[in-house]
Amino acid sequence: MSVLIIIDAAEGSIKKSAFEALSYGADLAAQLGVTATGVALGKTEGDLSALGQYGVNKIVQVNGDQARSDDPSVLASLLTALVTREQATVVVFSHSLAGKAIAPLLSAKCKAGLVTGAVGLPTTENGFVVKRSVFSGKAFAHVRIDSALKLISINPNSYKINTGGSAATVESVLLTAAAPRITITKKQKSSNELLLTEAETVVSAGRGMKGPENWGMIEELANVMGAATACSRPVADAHWRPHNEHVGQTGIAIAPTLYIAIGISGAIQHLAGVNRSKVIVVINKDPEAPFFKAADYGIVGDAFEVVPAFTAAVKKLKGV
Amino acid sequence: MKILVCISKTPDTTAKIAFTDNNTKFDTAGVQWIINPYDEWYALVRAIEIKESKPDTVLHLATVGVADADPIIRKALALGGDEAFRINLDGADSFQVAFQLAQLIAKGGYDLILTGKETIDFNGSSLGGLIAGINDLPYISLATKLDIADAKAIVTREIEGGEEVCEVNFPVVVSAQKGMAEARIPNMRGIMAARTKPLTVVEPVTQEPLTSVTAFELPPAKAGVKLIAPDQVEELVRLLNQEAKVL
Ligand SMILES: Cc1cc2nc3c(=O)[nH]c(=O)nc-3n(C[C@H](O)[C@H](O)[C@H](O)COP(=O)(O)OP(=O)(O)OC[C@H]3O[C@@H](n4cnc5c(N)ncnc54)[C@H](O)[C@@H]3O)c2cc1C
Numbered sequence: 103m104s105v106l107i108i109i110d111a112a113e114g115s116i117k118k119s120a121f122e123a124l125s126y127g128a129d130l131a132a133q134l135g136v137t138a139t140g141v142a143l144g145k146t147e148g149d150l151s152a153l154g155q156y157g158v159n160k161i162v163q164v165n166g167d168q169a170r171s172d173d174p175s176v177l178a179s180l181l182t183a184l185v186t187r188e189q190a191t192v193v194v195f196s197h198s199l200a201g202k203a204i205a206p207l208l209s210a211k212c213k214a215g216l217v218t219g220a221v222g223l224p225t226t227e228n229g230f231v232v233k234r235s236v237f238s239g240k241a242f243a244h245v246r247i248d249s250a251l252k253l254i255s256i257n258p259n260s261y262k263i264n265t266g267g268s269a270a271t272v273e274s275v276l277l278t279a280a281a282p283r284i285t286i287t288k289k290q291k292s293s294n295e296l297l298l299t300e301a302e303t304v305v306s307a308g309r310g311m312k313g314p315e316n317w318g319m320i321e322e323l324a325n326v327m328g329a330a331t332a333c334s335r336p337v338a339d340a341h342w343r344p345h346n347e348h349v350g351q352t353g354i355a356i357a358p359t360l361y362i363a364i365g366i367s368g369a370i371q372h373l374a375g376v377n378r379s380k381v382i383v384v385i386n387k388d389p390e391a392p393f394f395k396a397a398d399y400g401i402v403g404d405a406f407e408v409v410p411a412f413t414a415a416v417k418k419l420k421g422v
Numbered sequence: 423m424k425i426l427v428c429i430s431k432t433p434d435t436t437a438k439i440a441f442t443d444n445n446t447k448f449d450t451a452g453v454q455w456i457i458n459p460y461d462e463w464y465a466l467v468r469a470i471e472i473k474e475s476k477p478d479t480v481l482h483l484a485t486v487g488v489a490d491a492d493p494i495i496r497k498a499l500a501l502g503g504d505e506a507f508r509i510n511l512d513g514a515d516s517f518q519v520a521f522q523l524a525q526l527i528a529k530g531g532y533d534l535i536l537t538g539k540e541t542i543d544f545n546g547s548s549l550g551g552l553i554a555g556i557n558d559l560p561y562i563s564l565a566t567k568l569d570i571a572d573a574k575a576i577v578t579r580e581i582e583g584g585e586e587v588c589e590v591n592f593p594v595v596v597s598a599q600k601g602m603a604e605a606r607i608p609n610m611r612g613i614m615a616a617r618t619k620p621l622t623v624v625e626p627v628t629q630e631p632l633t634s635v636t637a638f639e640l641p642p643a644k645a646g647v648k649l650i651a652p653d654q655v656e657e658l659v660r661l662l663n664q665e666a667k668v669l
């Protein structure tokens with residue numbers, strides 16, 4: 103019996119969310135007394151046995167063209183076969199773009215209960231119960247999975263990454279599935295910038311910045327902090343910033359270690375996308391801005407003065 | 423061309439989140455209900471645009487819910503669409519809900535099935551994939567653009583750090599997110615027309631749920647903000663570095 107962990111990789115490079123999922127799956131397997139097996143679909147960069155450091159015993163590398171397919175149904179079929187082969191009782195995904203596409207397809211194919219957006223390990227005293235985020239981070243639900251096979255996809259930045267495990271054994275398998283039905287005609291990389299959902303630190307700004315011409319100071323602060331940039335919805339709607347920076351209820355939901363909100367009022371729909379951040383810093387000239395209620399640290403002041411001083415202070419701290 | 427848009431009812435984005443019955447039920451007292459924004463702004467509006475450009479398109483809406491969902495589905499019909507179905511079930515989990523819609527879709531012969539990216543209350547982001555999996559249809563998730571050409575769907579979907587354009591034959595399930603269309607406001611004519619559009623109540627088929635919510639929980643309240651004077655930014659940086667240890 104085993105816990106399978108689907109390794110999230112973009113263009114062959116393994117993502118941080120995969121390290122979290124591997125750690126989660128390894129800890130869950132230990133709890134259940136079964137094997138923790140990572141699953142790499144298609145070619146991945148680097149030495150797979152090194153993934154043992156996150157606590158998994160074994161890595162299954164699925165070879166063949168289909169393992170690299172762009173059609174999530176093909177990947178779900180491969181995983182269906184793998185579930186049987188590895189006698190899996192639980193499959194762990196990252197609640198990422200790939201996980202959101204594949205996990206529900208596998209759930210339907212195997213009639214396996216799926217909990218998405220999980221934020222902690224299951225408890226097993228009263229059935230198999232997983233804690234997940236609901237109401238856009240404003241609450242949690244404890245969800246019991248009643249099917250024999252259980253699927254969990256975990257929220258990014260919600261599980262501590264293990265260290266110090268020993269090398270995993272690596273096994274290659276070749277599996278086949280039905281032909282893909284989706285054809286990719288064009289791929290566009292929007293940028294090589296840090297992925298917002300993976301970033302430890304996010305510097306975000308809103309309408310208080312007055313116009314796109316003032317984003318230089320936001321980018322500079324983000325730069326010295328090694329942070330990703332984000333924005334509020336009206337900023338993206340007005341095309342001051344690209345759409346993929348829009349965080350909140352209708353944009354991206356993030357959970358960085360540090361979220362710095364500059365000139366953002368803190369509307370409930372904005373908070374819905376950022377309230378899982380560990381530490382929130384708010385810079386706003388209005389002491390009544392609702393964001394201060396959700397913040398850990400705040401400065402009531404003019405962004406145009408505070409931000410350059412912030413950048414200078416971080417530079418000083420880092421000695422650059 | 424026959425399109426089905428899956429519509430869900432969610433609490434208004436500003437609704438107070440609280441629970442009753444020993445934290446096992448969402449407290450609906452005083453809650454305003456809306457069409458899930460992703461379903462309304464992106465999936466439905468794009469479907470209406472397609473129908474506007476190809477008037478022979480048949481556009482149906484469907485929801486799984488009890489009678490209190492009727493005002494929401496009427497509101498959706500006021501934006502556009504020819505008729506609606508309400509599958510009369512208070513769905514216990516996504517699989518049970520998807521199974522209902524999958525039966526309706528199998529019978530209805532739809533070419534294009536649209537869902538929103540996720541519901542803003544349960545945030546499952548799984549219903550489209552479940553429907554596709556149950557009916558063995560191709561699935562394109564988190565689409566930002568959708569066009570129809572040569573009896574195919576041309577769909578742009580989000581990938582890590584970018585986008586890709588996919589082509590797929592019908593029938594297909596697509597989940598819609600921001601970018602696909604711009605929100606619209608229903609006009610008086612639409613509201614009047616919606617009153618007479620057919621809304622058929624369909625009895626559910628038997629399917630046990632695979633999961634159930636045992637309890638809800640609210641996150642612990644924040645300790646309160648620590649304010650730093652605007653001319654003390656270095657102190658903020660020190661606190662982030664030494665107290666919060668996040669810098
Ligand atoms: C269904 C729905 C979904 C939504 N989804 C989202 C979403 O996903 N994300 C989102 O962000 N919004 C969303 N919104 C919109 C949201 O309600 C707010 O309107 C929006 O977040 C406000 O953006 P803002 O804070 O940038 O602008 P404003 O509310 O205009 O706030 C600007 C802030 O900047 C401050 N300021 C001004 N000048 C300065 C200065 N010089 N220095 C410092 N501070 C200054 C002001 O005091 C003010 O607090 C949604 C709304 C609805 C109805």
Ligand SMILES: Nc1ncnc2c1ncn2[C@@H]1O[C@H](COP(=O)(O)O)[C@@H](O)[C@H]1O
Nearest residue numbers: 428430486537538540541546547548549
């Ligand atoms: N009860 C329902 N009836 C009809 N469609 C639904 C229902 N619940 C969810 N959906 C659709 O599925 C999408 C994703 O929902 P979810 O997977 O629950 O986050 C929503 O945006 C709707 O389009």
